[in-house]
Amino acid sequence: MSNYLTNNEASARATGSRSRRKLWLASGVAGLTGVVSLAAVGVAGSAGAVGVSGLKWNTTQQVTKDGDHGRGEEGRGEEGPDRGGKDDRDGKDHERGKEVPCDTDRLIQAIVFANSRDGGVLDLAKGCTYNLTRNQDGNGLPVITQNITLRGEHTTITRDATADYFRILNVGPGGHLNLKGLTIKGGQTIEALQPVSAAAVWGAYSDSQAIAAQVKAGTPLAQALAARKANPKAGLKAAPKAARKATVKAAPKAKPGKATTLIEEPGVNDGAGILVQPGGAANLFDTSVVLNQSGGNGGGLANFGTTSLRHTEVAHNTAFFFGGGIFNAGLLTVDESTITDNTAIVGGGGVSNGAAEIFTEDVDGGTALIEKSKITDNETLGFGGGLLDIGGNTTVHSTELLSNTAVLAGGGIAVADAQVNVHHSTVAKNSTAGVGGGVAVAFDSAVTIEKSYLKENTAGFFGGGLFNADSVTTVRESEVVANRALGPIGVGGGIFNIFGEVNLSRTKVANNFATLAPGGVFTFEGVVNVDDKSAIVANRPTNCLAIPGDTIPNCFG
Numbered sequence: 001m002s003n004y005l006t007n008n009e010a011s012a013r014a015t016g017s018r019s020r021r022k023l024w025l026a027s028g029v030a031g032l033t034g035v036v037s038l039a040a041v042g043v044a045g046s047a048g049a050v051g052v053s054g055l056k057w058n059t060t061q062q063v064t065k066d067g068d069h070g071r072g073e074e075g076r077g078e079e080g081p082d083r084g085g086k087d088d089r090d091g092k093d094h095e096r097g098k099e100v101p102c103d104t105d106r107l108i109q110a111i112v113f114a115n116s117r118d119g120g121v122l123d124l125a126k127g128c129t130y131n132l133t134r135n136q137d138g139n140g141l142p143v144i145t146q147n148i149t150l151r152g153e154h155t156t157i158t159r160d161a162t163a164d165y166f167r168i169l170n171v172g173p174g175g176h177l178n179l180k181g182l183t184i185k186g187g188q189t190i191e192a193l194q195p196v197s198a199a200a201v202w203g204a205y206s207d208s209q210a211i212a213a214q215v216k217a218g219t220p221l222a223q224a225l226a227a228r229k230a231n232p233k234a235g236l237k238a239a240p241k242a243a244r245k246a247t248v249k250a251a252p253k254a255k256p257g258k259a260t261t262l263i264e265e266p267g268v269n270d271g272a273g274i275l276v277q278p279g280g281a282a283n284l285f286d287t288s289v290v291l292n293q294s295g296g297n298g299g300g301l302a303n304f305g306t307t308s309l310r311h312t313e314v315a316h317n318t319a320f321f322f323g324g325g326i327f328n329a330g331l332l333t334v335d336e337s338t339i340t341d342n343t344a345i346v347g348g349g350g351v352s353n354g355a356a357e358i359f360t361e362d363v364d365g366g367t368a369l370i371e372k373s374k375i376t377d378n379e380t381l382g383f384g385g386g387l388l389d390i391g392g393n394t395t396v397h398s399t400e401l402l403s404n405t406a407v408l409a410g411g412g413i414a415v416a417d418a419q420v421n422v423h424h425s426t427v428a429k430n431s432t433a434g435v436g437g438g439v440a441v442a443f444d445s446a447v448t449i450e451k452s453y454l455k456e457n458t459a460g461f462f463g464g465g466l467f468n469a470d471s472v473t474t475v476r477e478s479e480v481v482a483n484r485a486l487g488p489i490g491v492g493g494g495i496f497n498i499f500g501e502v503n504l505s506r507t508k509v510a511n512n513f514a515t516l517a518p519g520g521v522f523t524f525e526g527v528v529n530v531d532d533k534s535a536i537v538a539n540r541p542t543n544c545l546a547i548p549g550d551t552i553p554n555c556f557g
Helices: 104-116 198-203 208-216 221-230
Strands: 002-005 060-063 098-100 120-124 129-132 147-159 169-171 176-185 274-276 281-285 288-290 301-303 306-310 313-315 326-328 331-335 338-340 351-353 367-371 374-376 387-390 393-397 400-402 413-416 419-423 426-428 439-442 446-450 453-455 466-469 472-476 479-481 495-498 501-505 508-510 521-524 527-530 535-537 544-547
Touching (some): 104 120, 104 129, 104 147, 301 306, 521 527
Parallel strands (some): 098 120, 120 147, 147 176, 169 274, 176 288, 301 326, 326 351, 331 367, 393 419, 413 439, 439 466, 495 521, 508 535, 521 544
């Protein structure tokens, strides 16, 4: 029998995150919780701090040559190292793996060994539940620092319901995690103790709530909008994101001869199911990330590196701030996957690409590509029920965003200070008590919706299909149909535009409804360009209204 000391790098880089600063926002979301039925969110008590108990992974482990950690069996085939990460697009593996019995300690030891031996493929027991009861530095399993594949078949890795709060998996810089056939379940990190006002966060990007409040109090809409014109962007962020930074985060130390780059880093409570740190990578195939709860961003998954999901389900997760299902500040690809029934308190119930300034610094959105997927039945007390982009770049292709809910704005999609492209997709049956039942665009954003459908979405105030403020939105070869602005001050059932530009090309805006005229397209101190191949027809009570006194081309009544 021989001894070895496990790699201390795992514990040293366990969180890889900066300390979060104090919240500057005011009290919680009073009066809004009755609008959306949200899953209960537990609050950590004073004794809920993440601790270290039980077996430590950086202590000496006993290994026998003929036991579970024999050199020829632990992630190394007879013909050489087993690196993993070589799944074909059909999901078939061609690497020989080390079998891991249905024992949590054996799984921990196998990952420690793979980290110390340049990676490997671990075949987890079929139908097994690996129940995690202890953690190190807030992680239920050792931080992934090498190229490691975890393969299973109806296999679950879960945090024990009675254990201290911790995430399940953490991919460190230089680590590459491949998951196949697994369920990642029950991770939980501590919530912030300070209350957060989702309305205050959205208010920094759009004054839609303030305008609506004035109108509800009896001020005519035109008068409320005129006051906004007299004091443009009052209370809004004064400059684009890059110029707003008061300080610049220090870049990580560079290796000799290599340049440094500025990157976003995760908060200590981000990513309750899976956290991918800057410089880390993860590939999820045929995997479920379910029932995780983050005290920060990213209930199911928080990506600050490079992550791809294929044939994967992200469901029933919760985030205290942004990204109930997924939070992204890196490079994210979602393909043929389902993101459903997730909840975020502030924004991005399903997916959030970036985060607003709840703390003294915001988190820049990264690059996200979502294709051939479904984002359904997600909800938030804030904005972006299905998808939110703040300061990032998102492309949605051949995807359905259905039946998502946001209290303040963007039942289906919310965009602020970002670029979003939607192609060959459907945004339908989403709802908000505020503005932009289908899509809400604000604060110097650029959005293109092409060959897509915005239909049967509902808003309580303005823009049943589309709300556009201080931004440029182009709708091309698409349909904006059967949307509704239902509240007592509902205006612009199809499109509501304020101080922005909306371009309609070969697009149909029809059969939309609003409580107050117009039911089709409304614009105030903005531009709506309509080409002669577009049609704005059959909206109720009228088709178009431009204030003050302008006309919308190719629109009658």
